[in-house]
Each structure stands twice: as structure tokens, then as C-alpha cells.
Amino acid sequence: MASVRPKGKVAYDNRERVVVVTGGSQGIGHAISTAFVQSGAQVISLDLIANSDSDVIQTGIETIQCDVADTQACEAAVGQVIHKYQTIDVLVNNAAIQPVASYHPIHELDESVIRRMTDVNLLGYLRMARLVLPMMIQQNSGVIVNVASGQAHRTAREVGIYGPIKSANVMQTRQWAVEYARQGIRVVSVSPGAIDTPMVRASLETQGGEASLANRHPVGRIGKPEEVAAAVLWLTSEDAAFVTGTDLEVDGGLGAFGAFADPY
Numbered sequence: 001m002a003s004v005r006p007k008g009k010v011a012y013d014n015r016e017r018v019v020v021v022t023g024g025s026q027g028i029g030h031a032i033s034t035a036f037v038q039s040g041a042q043v044i045s046l047d048l049i050a051n052s053d054s055d056v057i058q059t060g061i062e063t064i065q066c067d068v069a070d071t072q073a074c075e076a077a078v079g080q081v082i083h084k085y086q087t088i089d090v091l092v093n094n095a096a097i098q099p100v101a102s103y104h105p106i107h108e109l110d111e112s113v114i115r116r117m118t119d120v121n122l123l124g125y126l127r128m129a130r131l132v133l134p135m136m137i138q139q140n141s142g143v144i145v146n147v148a149s150g151q152a153h154r155t156a157r158e159v160g161i162y163g164p165i166k167s168a169n170v171m172q173t174r175q176w177a178v179e180y181a182r183q184g185i186r187v188v189s190v191s192p193g194a195i196d197t198p199m200v201r202a203s204l205e206t207q208g209g210e211a212s213l214a215n216r217h218p219v220g221r222i223g224k225p226e227e228v229a230a231a232v233l234w235l236t237s238e239d240a241a242f243v244t245g246t247d248l249e250v251d252g253g254l255g256a257f258g259a260f261a262d263p264y
């Protein structure tokens with residue numbers, strides 16, 4: 001069947017919107033930021049990695065160097081965005097870590113790894129939401145997107161910290177959606193399957209190699225960051241005005257694959 005809309009063509013008009021993405025310098029966050037830029041939005045990425053002026057000109061993504069685990073740095077960054085643009089319409093909580101050192105049973109994990117993952121992946125999402133919500137309440141509109149994971153919904157070995165925190169990201173979504181629904185604010189999440197990003201590339205060996213990882217997805221491949229970005233663009237659009245508190249799995253069927261299903 002012919003596609004109604006040519007693939008890769010961004011159909012959304014985000015020219016009036018200011019979008020803050022955490023972790024927009026690479027991977028899924030970069031694809032989300034790029035998709036928003038292509039649809040006309042003003043995009044500000046808060047990332048540990050500072051982009052050069054030429055990167056900003058080339059990508060259109062403004063970057064503020066910021067560690068989402070650092071409350072003062074987040075306050076300063078959000079303050080800077082509001083001072084410059086007087087609004088924040090969309091927050092994408094995307095910056096999270098899954099270091100190779102975290103792929104161990106929990107009793108073997110170094111506490112510093114657990115603390116850092118909690119501070120970035122769980123409290124980072126909370127910290128950023130708390131900072132943008134007053135602006136969104138004041139303007140009676142806004143969308144928060146939490147990037148969760150397929151590992152929020154089902155188990156795997158050696159993700160005993162990452163998985164439960166990703167589940168918490170889904171519950172943050174539901175809680176905040178309910179709390180702020182009457183104030184014009186929607187809160188949604190996406191749960192990607194394995195996506196081709198530097199994070200996944202760094203852990204391929206731990207996951208049995210690319211072919212094995214691809215084969216665990218019913219579609220037979222891992223996903224592209226742009227495929228997650230496409231879902232985020234829809235979720236943040238007016239087309240999704242009645243969607244809040246929802247988690248959308250963007251995972252090539254991984255979540256539908258049952259424990260009793262025959263392996264490929």
C-alpha cells in the first residue's frame with residue numbers, strides 16, 4: 001500500500017514552539033532534536049557534551065552544557081531558556097545512562113554506579129520536570145515526554161538498576177499526567193526497543209553482538225533513532241491532544257514477543 005505521507009517528510013508545524021531536550025548531542029536525543037528543528041521549533045539541548053558554534057549553525061540545535069544530575073546547573077539552564085524565549089512548550093527527558101559497568105547482578109554493582117544512574121535517569125527526569133512545570137502551569141499548556149525503555153516493561157539479566165528506574169519513568173509519566181491534566185499539560189513516554197546509538201554500540205559485546213540483538217526483535221533488526229523521534233513528534237503534536245499518561249512502545253514488536261513464543 002502506498003504511504004500517505006512520504007517517509008522522512010516532517011508533517012508537523014512546530015514553528016511557534018520552544019523545545020528543551022536533555023541529552024540532545026547524540027543518539028535518540030539528537031534525532032528528536034533534529035526532527036523538531038526540521039519542523040520549525042527552537043530547540044535547546046541540555047547535554048554534558050558542549051557543541052561548538054559551528055555545530056549549532058549546522059544542526060540548528062542550541063546547546064547548553066549541563067549535567068541533569070546537577071540541580072543548580074539545571075536551574076541555570078532552564079532560567080536561561082525562559083529568559084531568552086519566555087516559554088518552554090515541550091520538555092523531552094531523554095538524557096540517561098546505562099554504563100557497561102552496570103551490566104552485572106545487583107550484588108556485584110559498585111554503589112557509585114547505582115547512585116549515578118539514579119541521579120541521572122530517575123532524579124534527572126524529576127528535576128527537569130519540576131523546573132519547567134511552573135512555566136507550563138502559568139501558560140496553561142505544555143507537553144513532557146519521558147524516554148523510558150522496553151526494559152521498563154520486562155526483565156533481562158544484568159539490568160537490575162536500569163530496568164526498575166525505567167519503570168519508574170513510566171510511573172512518573174502516569175503520575176504527572178494525572179496531576180497536571182487540568183492545567184493543560186500532557187505527559188507521555190516512549191519505550192524504545194534496541195536503537196542504534198552510541199549507548200547501544202558501547203554495550204554490543206555484553207548483549208551478544210548486533211545480530212543477536214537484532215534477532216530478538218520480531219522485525220529482525222534494531223531501530224533507528226529517527227523512528228523514536230517520529231513517535232515523539234506525533235505524541236507532542238495537536239493530533240495527540242487526547243493522549244496523556246500513555247507509554248508508546250517503539251520497539252519492532254519486542255514487547256509483543258512472548259516468553260512462550262518460539263525463538264527465531
Ligand SMILES: NC(=O)c1ccc[n+]([C@@H]2O[C@H](COP(=O)([O-])OP(=O)(O)OC[C@H]3O[C@@H](n4cnc5c(N)ncnc54)[C@H](O)[C@@H]3O)[C@@H](O)[C@H]2O)c1
Nearest residue numbers: 023026027028047048067068095096149194195197198199
Ligand atoms: N539506545 C537504545 O537502544 C535505547 C533503548 C531504550 C531506551 N533508551 C533510552 O533513550 C535515551 C537516550 O539513549 P541513547 O541510546 O541515545 O544514549 P546515548 O548515550 O547514545 O546518548 C545520550 C546523550 O545524553 C547525554 N547525557 C548523558 N548523561 C547526561 C547528563 N548527566 N546530563 C546531560 N546529558 C547527559 C550524553 O552526553 C548523550 O549526548 C535514554 O533515556 C535511554 O535510556 C535507549
